[in-house]
């Protein structure tokens with residue numbers, strides 16, 4: 001990552017900042033491997049003889065400690081991407097490497113270890129994340145015992161459970177069972193459960209999809225705090241564009257491809273005030289392909305054939321214009 005890239009990450013979240021600094025490749029510096037690296041990731045589903053290309057060549061690089069939102073309309077491939085990264089599904093082609101684990105090459109035993117030790121997952125349906133007959137603390141404890149528990153015996157384990165619940169702002173729910181909690185509280189406990197095994201990667205698929213506005217804000221804030229304090233790389237999927245306001249990097253997925261990315265940073269304006277600035281970038285893949293935004297394509301008639309003209313410092317894309325015969 002270049003110094004100017006690192007500048008894009010220079011705001012409040014220390015976890016992110018540390019990660020991007022460590023990942024920076026200055027002279028004599030050891031480059032830290034990316035947390036997630038996907039190349040040309042393809043997932044084709046075949047159902048009753050019909051093929052659906054859910055992912056059509058996703059290129060994605062996420063640095064350790066980053067917090068990234070993945071946004072796209074329903075059916076754009078968000079869950080497919082997350083399920084592959086979680087190790088629950090396997091891509092049809094391409095590469096996906098998470099923290100050095102090659103997800104397309106893992107055997108069954110490695111896959112189980114990967115799911116147990118490397119990733120934490122939060123589903124949209126709160127009921128899918130927690131066991132209804134266990135309290136919040138017991139739900140977290142269960143993961144700790146599966147993953148070999150925490151060091152320091154029973155006391156170490158109890159203090160780990162309460163610090164996790166505390167970090168997510170649900171310490172007061174420790175002795176409640178899911179039916180005694182609101183949807184938002186359940187999701188924050190679910191995040192604690194997902195973090196219990198100290199994963200390198202936290203994946204959340206529409207964790208706020210069933211919540212009201214207030215609970216949504218609390219859950220997003222909890223995720224942000226976990227990312228910041230634990231430094232866990234986090235990918236949160238949503239179809240809610242307002243989530244983008246909570247994170248520094250948003251990936252927009254369209255028809256199984258990453259179309260654009262929105263980056264945010266803090267700038268100081270002329271009056272010396274801090275200002276959050278967001279800019280949307282088109283994503284160019286390794287083969288030089290990019291998607292023209294649908295609105296612009298329609299408005300400027302950028303379809304079928306376009307003219308590319310290099311101008312100083314930029315490349316212009318113009319409609320073909322009239323008067324050209326079809327070549328035969």
Ligand code: ADP
Nearest residue numbers: 045047052054073074075076077078079080081
């Ligand atoms: P999103 O999460 O963005 O709504 P998905 O990743 O769930 O999108 O789905 C992407 C595309 O893949 C959709 O067209 C969906 O119908 C299709 N798809 C998802 N899962 C399956 C499956 N198990 N079998 C067949 N098609 C699927």
Ligand code: MG
Nearest residue numbers: 078079080205
């Ligand atoms: Mg989905």
